Amino acid sequence: xxxxxxxxxxxxxxxxxxxxxxxxxxxxxxxxxxxxxxxxxxxxxxxxxxxxxxxxxxxxxxxxxxxxxxxxxxxxxxxxxxxxxxxxxxxxxxxxxxxxxxxxxxxxxxxxxxxxxxxxxxxxxxxxxxxxxxxxxxxxxxxxxxxxxxxxxxxxxxxxxxxxxxxxxxxxxxxxxxxxxxxxxxxxxxxxxxxxxxxxxxxxxxxxxxxxxxxxxxxxxxxxxxxxxxxxxxxxxxxxxxxxxxxxxxxxxxxxxx
Amino acid sequence: xxxxxxxxxxxxxxxxxxxxxxxxxxxxxxxxxxxxxxxxxxxxxxxxxxxxxxxxxxxxxxxxxxxxxxxxxxxxxxxxxxxxxxxxxxxxxxxxxxxxxxxxxxxxxxxxxxxxxxxxxxxxxxxxxxxxxxxxxxxxxxxxxxxxxxxxxxxxxxxxxxxxxxxxxxxxxxxxxxxxxxxxxxxxxxxxxxxxxxxxxxxxxxxxxxxxxxxxxxxxxxxxxxxxxxxxxxxxxxxxxxxxxxxxxxxxxxxxxx
Numbered sequence: 001x002x003x004x005x006x007x008x009x010x011x012x013x014x015x016x017x018x019x020x021x022x023x024x025x026x027x028x029x030x031x032x033x034x035x036x037x038x039x040x041x042x043x044x045x046x047x048x049x050x051x052x053x054x055x056x057x058x059x060x061x062x063x064x065x066x067x068x069x070x071x072x073x074x075x076x077x078x079x080x081x082x083x084x085x086x087x088x089x090x091x092x093x094x095x096x097x098x099x100x101x102x103x104x105x106x107x108x109x110x111x112x113x114x115x116x117x118x119x120x121x122x123x124x125x126x127x128x129x130x131x132x133x134x135x136x137x138x139x140x141x142x143x144x145x146x147x148x149x150x151x152x153x154x155x156x157x158x159x160x161x162x163x164x165x166x167x168x169x170x171x172x173x174x175x176x177x178x179x180x181x182x183x184x185x186x187x188x189x190x191x192x193x194x195x196x197x198x199x200x201x202x203x204x205x206x207x208x209x210x211x212x213x214x215x216x217x218x219x220x221x222x223x224x225x226x227x228x229x230x231x232x233x234x235x236x237x238x239x240x241x242x243x244x245x246x247x248x249x250x251x252x253x254x255x256x257x258x
Numbered sequence: 259x260x261x262x263x264x265x266x267x268x269x270x271x272x273x274x275x276x277x278x279x280x281x282x283x284x285x286x287x288x289x290x291x292x293x294x295x296x297x298x299x300x301x302x303x304x305x306x307x308x309x310x311x312x313x314x315x316x317x318x319x320x321x322x323x324x325x326x327x328x329x330x331x332x333x334x335x336x337x338x339x340x341x342x343x344x345x346x347x348x349x350x351x352x353x354x355x356x357x358x359x360x361x362x363x364x365x366x367x368x369x370x371x372x373x374x375x376x377x378x379x380x381x382x383x384x385x386x387x388x389x390x391x392x393x394x395x396x397x398x399x400x401x402x403x404x405x406x407x408x409x410x411x412x413x414x415x416x417x418x419x420x421x422x423x424x425x426x427x428x429x430x431x432x433x434x435x436x437x438x439x440x441x442x443x444x445x446x447x448x449x450x451x452x453x454x455x456x457x458x459x460x461x462x463x464x465x466x467x468x469x470x471x472x473x474x475x476x477x478x479x480x481x482x483x484x485x486x487x488x489x490x491x492x493x494x495x496x497x498x499x500x501x502x503x504x505x506x507x508x509x510x511x512x513x514x515x516x
């Protein structure tokens with residue numbers, strides 16, 4: 001059967017943390033058959049070149065403080081485009097299921113009986129620290145890692161962060177840079193002033209910046225280096241493996257020896 | 259300057275969770291310039307086809323109970339091959355820094371002054387559940403996820419699991435299938451008998467199997483379906499989003515109404 005009306009279909013695709021080469025083969029295959037690409041603010045626009053020239057590309061924004069479209073509007077656009085054009089690729093920064101509201105999008109598509117699937121992406125929660133040579137796990141230093149959003153829907157800090165500060169896990173906070181001082185206070189109140197911390201802005205991209213410090217000095221280190229959003233925060237002994245931390249350690253040792 | 263002795267170089271590459279299309283473009287580029295590929299047990303062997311035909315491919319094993327080579331032997335092989343052949347790609351299942359001892363390998367290479375870098379891979383800790391339509395985070399159900407190894411170096415359960423059972427995070431346990439009964443008991447002792455649990459074997463491959471149950475029924479569900487290693491365990495309310503869980507819920511509701 002041939003006709004001009006394509007079957008609607010939606011594929012949520014993880015675009016990875018920024019570096020265009022951190023896209024998967026599976027994601028590229030989906031992009032190559034896209035009639036429409038709806039892409040987020042943190043997606044590397046080079047990836048759009050994998051989609052056919054004739055495909056429609058729509059920027060739907062979304063990052064802290066720049067809600068170009070609400071989630072509801074994105075959901076509706078996605079379904080409207082699928083119904084009218086066929087295959088919609090919903091290209092999302094990082095991995096669609098890590099604070100990406102990806103499941104809500106799949107669910108919305110299902111409510112319209114539109115077949116929808118998800119393709120995982122490289123998550124910045126692991127890869128951004130990794131490309132700074134900081135492993136989220138390391139024998140003798142950390143047997144687990146805990147990934148937490150810095151800001152929950154009511155704008156407050158997640159209650160999970162208070163539990164996290166008590167744990168021995170490596171803590172990775174996404175979208176938390178605006179709450180860094182508050183997060184540092186939570187860790188201080190657990191007696192972790194000297195715990196190593198890394199803050200990495202725009203990881204894996206040409207704009208990458210990194211601050212390496214401890215809980216009690218990280219706020220100033222981030223200010224000194226003019227680090228802002230988007231950024232991830234990593235708190236844990238594994239951060240001591242970063243070459244820059246060695247210098248901090250030597251200063252402490254000198255001070256400690258008086 | 260041209261000569262026949264290549265500069266030694268090591269690239270740790272994440273091969274992803276199993277599906278050969280879940281490899282990144284960056285990983286393929288590294289494989290294409292490999293003189294030697296050292297690959298693990300959980301790596302999809304199709305990926306070796308990206309390496310030059312003339313390259314040396316060495317299986318170095320490593321999975322629970324099948325330590326073909328010790329970590330020390332792998333480290334030494336890696337450096338020996340780099341010194342004698344040039345570019346060694348160390349192809350590792352999932353992501354090299356998620357319980358992969360990847361940092362130890364980078365560190366070992368550095369001790370021989372061999373340039374070594376890492377390329378992140380799709381981690382099964384996020385992607386395996388995702389491809390079963392279970393998101394590790396979801397508004398209203400989970401604001402964080404905590405990834406823990408089931409077995410630490412002394413063979414015991416990680417102490418982090420006891421803290422995890424108290425938390426509201428989605429808990430993902432890697433390499434923990436042999437300790438499932440013990441893990442279930444820990445969650446029961448926190449009053450979480452009815453918490454949804456998924457166990458997924460060989461996720462993203464043709465051999466994939468899944469058991470969906472609750473803390474108090476998961477051990478039997480896994481037995482019934484003959485699920486074994488390699489598998490991941492996901493504990494959390496997000497598992498209730500899996501279509502199979504709806505049936506479990508309906509049975510509970512009927513029983514509850516008496």
